[in-house]
Amino acid sequence: MENVITLKNVWLRYDSRQDWTLREISLTIYEGEWLTLVGGNGSGKSTLVRLINGLIQPTLGEVAVYGKMTCDPQHLRNIRQNVGMVFQNAENQIVGMTVREDTAFGMYNIGVSPEQAEARCRNVLQMLGLYGLKDHPPYFLSGGEKQKLAIAGVLAMEPKVIIFDESTSMLDTKSVQQIHQIMSELHRNRITIVHVTNEIEEIFTADRLVVMQKGMIRFDGTPQEAAGNSGVFTDSGLLPPFSVRMRDIATQKGLKLPAMSELELADQ
């Protein structure tokens, strides 16, 4: 598998801070992988993903995307073309005067033809249920609709990597499910996904789980491996997933439940 994103011994300290926000981060993300990143508030998840598309630079260490270093300003355009990012706060991503214009903005910046941009706009807005609002000013949209609009703009650019940074936090449960379906479809099409979430139950859709604790990587493995050790979650200030908590309670009461891996084998 091709290396898509490489962080080599990255340390980061914000200018206004005394302490390190990220410490000793080495991470390689491979093409087509779905990596979910969790960790307590302030553990450095957003900081880590902002490094990936060159929005911020490490104090020490290196970050490269498709072999191109983010510290070289000449590479940033290409990196941002390859790596789409949907932020937690959709409001900050709105630039167009109408929903359609906003969706097309990123595409115009990377030189997509107006005809192609129009077709992609229609496609993504229909997919996200926003097409009926295409001529509305984005500022009149609800919080959840604005988040969907931010997702639409990134999908329309057809990047090879998409970072979702808590980008479904304002969506209702049906819309969250819809975005997960879109993410699964992107994954099937070998788009690399980096998903930052505070919803612990969402980890099981990922190929790989990274748990952050105080600016460091506490765990890097499959969600099933993590589920075998509730300490992975509790040490990082997280409530373990429901299934893990239930298993721990059953164990305390002397009941023997099958391990996650045994359940999966039984499923096949």
Ligand SMILES: Nc1ncnc2c1ncn2[C@@H]1O[C@H](COP(=O)(O)OP(=O)(O)OP(=O)(O)O)[C@@H](O)[C@H]1O
């Ligand atoms: N621009 C900044 N300047 C100074 N400190 C910052 C800046 N951005 C983030 N921080 C600090 O860095 C730490 C990590 O923040 P970050 O947003 O990366 O964490 P997070 O894991 O994404 O948190 P959350 O789950 O709460 O969104 C926090 O202590 C935060 O206050």
